[in-house]
Amino acid sequence: MVLQTLSDFFRICLLLMWVLCVPGNAHFTRFRKFQNAPSLEHAVDENWFVQRLDHFNGADSRVWKQRYFVSDRFYKPGGPVFLMIGAETSTSPLWMQSGAWLTYAERFGALCLLLEHRFYGLSHPTEDLSLESLRFLSSQQALADLAHFRVVTAESRGLKSSKWVVFGGSYAGSLAAWFRLKYPHLVHASVASSAPVYATVNFPEYLEVVWRSLAAENPECPKLVKNASDTLIARLKDPSTYNSITKDFGLCSKLKIQSEMDSAYMLLYLAEPFMLAVQYDQETRAFAGMVDSKISRKALCDLMSDSSRGEPYDRYAAIARIFSQSCIDVRYSYYLQYMSSTGWSGAGASGARPWVYQTCTEFGFYQSTDSPHQPFGGFPISFFLQQCRDIFNMNASVADAVQQTNEQYGGYDIRSTRIVFPNGSIDPWHALGVIKNITDDLPAIFIKGTAHCADMEQARASDLPQLTQARQEIFLLLQKWLKE
Structure with a gap:
């Protein structure tokens, strides 16, 4: 590992949510160094979506271009649409060739989309990152981005009758849960991995x-x-x-x-x-x-x-x-x-x-x-x-800002349906996540011995049995929910 510059400190996978699942952390984890990205094995289309700058001001007509990726490798007409949510780092097309969600996509014949979060990666809504510009950065604006993207994409690609399932890890996992919560008419089901749903100072x-x-x-x-x-x-x-x-x-x-x-x-x-x-x-x-x-x-x-x-x-x-x-x-x-x-x-x-x-x-x-x-x-x-x-x-x-966030989304007290919350017992973020079933239709999957966003990774032979079982549970839930 290399600590070459302060920018290494701030690159999160996050995972992460983040080129991988990443957290996001409130301070970015700095011990991250990437090799040259491997070439993509399958075709992945990079596209740009004309997005609104301010979804909550009808008098503001400004727009910008948001990056997204498309893969129809597994798509079968009439199949569902899987939308992976990007978060607080540059969104990597590698998610379009590896990950548990693609295993599910192959089984269900899903079209796969990956949308980058505003203000991260190459999705620049404003000319700079001044405070005047950053006022357009919030989870609410990001959710509205997802909603507008979903509506327009469904119309332009003939997917209005398709069932949409969203995926995300860490902060993006929170967004996945909140998207289903706030826009239930647009999202059929959500997989919210390692999602900190309760904000706290x-x-x-x-x-x-x-x-x-x-x-x-x-x-x-x-x-x-x-x-x-x-x-x-x-x-x-x-x-x-x-x-x-x-x-x-x-x-x-x-x-x-x-x-x-x-x-x-x-x-x-x-x-x-x-x-x-x-x-x-x-x-x-x-x-x-x-x-x-x-x-x-x-x-x-x-x-x-x-x-x-x-x-x-x-x-x-x-x-x-x-x-x-x-x-x-x-x-x-x-x-x-x-x-x-x-x-x-x-x-x-x-x-x-x-x-x-x-x-x-x-x-x-x-x-x-x-x-x-x-x-x-x-x-x-x-x-x-x-x-x-x-x-x-x-x-x-x-x-005050944190209180407003919990008022907006409900914190632990989520009232919705068809959201699954996988969390790992080793992962410190599970302390702010859902680790017990809220209802039968808001299940938690608490995976003993696993870390942050482990369920999102591609399966491998060395996986713990409980991790393999967790992915199977997610698949069975999706199978059930896609029939509803």
């Missing part, structure tokens, strides 16, 4: 799951991580240790701690390998050309347990060096400079500025250390809230 439960997931791999592992983190925090209080810390962690320049924001940013940065290892735990493996397939709970816990590398602090520092081939820049000022870029060639290219804006104005999701039941320290909720003020000059309350 402070999300310390994330790191509590990190503790439990590391402990499940090795009971001593989170204790060793906590020991190392506590040692580092103590040393950060003594400027005489800064030279040695700079050398220990391979920093790009001599460490300078001039504010609590400086230390918080550094501590968060160094915690990321463990957060990533738990969230994905190799589930993203070789899909989309990942080269960091060795990132896992076992790999990091083995390193933390290796007494030949010195004390826990030394092992913690070794992990930072091992997972970077260049130096690490932990300056909060550098982060602010990067995040303040409003050009599409800057932060917007990775999705960093837009996503942090969404967390400040809609979701929160801040994975703070405000809990004693987790292995880290030093990045409290105040750090994340100050980040919103520093980057966006925000005076509005994040708490």
Whole structure:
């Protein structure tokens, strides 16, 4: 894995939702490095859809072009339409050649569509990422994009009588659930994988799951991580240790701690390998050309347990060096400079500025250390809230924005039908997801021992039996619902 630039910090798969399922995280997971993308095995059409800029202002006639992909490889006339929702990163056409949803598409003879989220990837609704422009970025606008795309596409492609099923993972999983909730006349069913449906400003439960997931791999592992983190925090209080810390962690320049924001940013940065290892735990493996397939709970816990590398602090520092081939820049000022870029060639290219804006104005999701039941320290909720003020000059309350989001979508109290919620027990995001059946028609599939969006991956022989069973349950639900 490589930590070459700050943009690597902000590239999420997410997964992720994200070239893969990714989260999205409220702060982007930075340990992401992609090989050259493999060539597509099957034809995938890249298209551009004329989309409205503001769906909620009839007097605004401005439009822009939104990117989407089409594959009719499995389509049979009269079959359903499967729509994969993109999220907070560039949407990859690799989703059109691999993934569990294509297995379902082949069985049902579905047409497959993949729509990129506004303000991410190449879908640029505005000239820049200024605050004036970002006011057109919200989950509500994104859902309206989906609705308009669905209506026009159904009309132009002769699919008005087809049943539409939407898929998404992480934030896109939330959108999949909310699309069915808000536009039930347009969406027949939804698969909302690893979807955090409850917005919250402070999300310390994330790191509590990190503790439990590391402990499940090795009971001593989170204790060793906590020991190392506590040692580092103590040393950060003594400027005489800064030279040695700079050398220990391979920093790009001599460490300078001039504010609590400086230390918080550094501590968060160094915690990321463990957060990533738990969230994905190799589930993203070789899909989309990942080269960091060795990132896992076992790999990091083995390193933390290796007494030949010195004390826990030394092992913690070794992990930072091992997972970077260049130096690490932990300056909060550098982060602010990067995040303040409003050009599409800057932060917007990775999705960093837009996503942090969404967390400040809609979701929160801040994975703070405000809990004693987790292995880290030093990045409290105040750090994340100050980040919103520093980057966006925000005076509005994040708490008010989060409350509005839950009022809009219902949080855990979803009232709809034909939505399935798969979640993995290792994945920290399951703490904000649906892990028990709401009704028979709003089932949850809680998959023991699996990580973020594991059910979305293409099946492989080494999959856990419960993961294979989960995909079969999703297929049977789709089979039932498509008959209704």
